[in-house]
Amino acid sequence: MVLWRTPLRLAAVSLATVLLGAGAGAGATATAVPAGTPGPAPRAGTPAAVHGPVAGSVPGDPKAADPAGTYPWLSAPGLARAGYVEEEFYLTGDADAYGPTGERLADDVPYTTRVVVRRPGSPARFNGTVLTEWQNVSGGYDLDALWAPDQIMRAGYAWVGVSAQRVGVDQLREWSPARYGGLDVTGQGRFTADEMSYDVYAQAAAALRAGTGKVLGPLRARTLLGIGASQSAGRMTVYYDHVLPQTEPVFDGYGFVVGSAPGRRGGEPVFHVLSETDVRAPVRRADDEGYRRWEVAGAAHSGRFGQAYREPLLTRDLGAAPTFSCDRPPYSDVPLHHVIAAAYAHLERWVERGVLPPAAPPLEFAADGTKARDADGLARGGIRLPQVEAPTALNTGDNTGETFCVLFGTHLPFTGEQLNRLYPSHTRYVARVAAAGASAVREGHLLPADAAADVRDAASSDVGRDRG
Incomplete structure (x- = not known):
């Protein structure tokens, strides 16, 4: 197997790429189909053909060994203990290509991509909902940005990561030619700006819906949610606003996380979850019958949870995890993934039973246009988790420095004096965490x-112990 061992290449990715989507500026070589030209009936719901599961599993797992020694990129450890399995499949089909404002550029362009599936091994553990993530490629490779194992496996979701974009697929081909050399989402170089990505994503979802090729094993999907973070949310916004109206819907609802969200009022509910990093102005789209927006105080676009989980996997698969020199200590400890898990549960009920999710207060802004903060520097307003309501550190969504530092937020532990002022005893600290969580x-x-879990963490901490 060939390992891609150049993590410093990540530092060359610009902030514009992070926020606007990798590959978005590349030029397509095709000419748009003229307006009014007859075309095939809308068919974005057509399932792709499914091949697999592909041999090879987490390194060291002998149960699905591949003679070539390959395994899925960023293969997740520890699934079996929770009764989960990971499988990878190749998907082939003919996708339509679309421009960034929905103009159809071409019909029926061949592609081959892959999906990675993490699902309960038994139908009895499955809650019926599939979280279908548009893999994020801002770092130059496919990233399962919304895979939060504790919350997803606890609830019994199936999670599926779809490789829809050229940057991620090209890196896969370079990382393991033996496993991924046959993948292509550009029509053999005809479309290099991810014009096919929207239909590739939709066809993968249609295969999940139809159960094509047993991509979900013995499971049958009841509810299909499309989810994406950061640049992937941006790609999904184009899909929802401009492509979906021309095609057949395949998702029951959508989760747009730490990125943009649609402006169109569509038939499928939209949940929009933002960290403090992502809220840059007091003007927002208002909640309505099809849209909910949550903003999380103190949380970062890319906080400590994702860093801690993925660092060993990137070290395994890249040879070294990337490092960054930020102007302030990263990463925010506020667990955005806990709020995302609550949003999934609400989105599921919204889709299945029409129950509107609760609203959330917005983050507050000061008169000068900056985010309002309290005496300790914590953001005012927004969803306030125990890490903000019973703080032991300054967690914010802000930072500066090289490349991705702006997305990491800040974590500055409080001094002993600050902790003593806030918590006269350990018992008072634990009680405050419990109250905030409740x-x-x-x-x-x-x-x-x-x-x-937050209360357990507080009870095992040393906060206030020297004061009774």
Whole structure:
């Protein structure tokens, strides 16, 4: 197997690429189909053909060994203990190509891509909902940005990562030619700016819906949610606003996370979850019957959870994880993924039973246009998790420095003097964490299991112990 061992290449990715989407500026070589030209009936719901599962599993797992020694990129460890399995499939089909404002550029362009599936091994563990993630490629490779194992496996979701974009597929081909050399989402170089990505994503979802090729094993999907983070949310915004109206819907609802969200009022519900990093102005789209927006105080676009989980996997698969020199200590400890888990649960009920999710207060802005902060520097307003309501550190969504530092937020532990002022005893600290968690649960912004974990963490900490 060939390992891609140049993590410093990541530093060359510009902030514009992060926020606007990798590959978005590349030029297509095709000419748009003239307006009014007859074309095939809308068919973005056509399932792709499925091949697999592809041999090879987490390194060291002998149960699905591949003679070539390959395994899925960023293969997840520890699934079996939770009764989960990971499988990878190749998808082939003919996709339509679209421009960034929905103009159809070509019909029926051949492609081959892959999906990675993490699902309950038994139908009894499956909650019926498939989280279908548009893999993020801002770092130059496919990233399962919304894979949060504790929350996803606890709830019994199936998670599927779709490789829809050229940057991710090209890196896969370079990383393991033996496993991924046959992948192509450009029509053999005809479309290099991800014009085919929208239909590739939709066809992957249609295959999940139809159960094509047993891509979900023995499971049958009841609810299909499309999810994407950061640049992937941007790609999904184009899909929802401009491509979906021309095609057949395949998703029941959508989760747009730490990125843009559609402006169009569509038939499928849209949940929009933003960290403090991503809220840059006090002007927002208002909630309505098809749209909910949550903003999380103190959380970062890319906080500590994702860093801690993926660093060993990137070290395994790249040879070294990337490092960054930021102007302030990264990463925010506010667990945005806990709020995302609550949003999934609400989105599921919204789709299946028409139950509108609760609203959330917005982050507050000062008169000068900056985010309003309290005496400790914490953001005011927004969803307030225990890490903000019972703080032991300054967690913000802000930072500066090289490349991705602007997305990492800040974590500055409080001094002993600050902790003593806030918490006269350990018992008072734990009680404050418990109260904050209970409040967030009542408001619908936090799940009980995650609130209980916060209390356990507080109880095992040393905060206030020297004061009784």
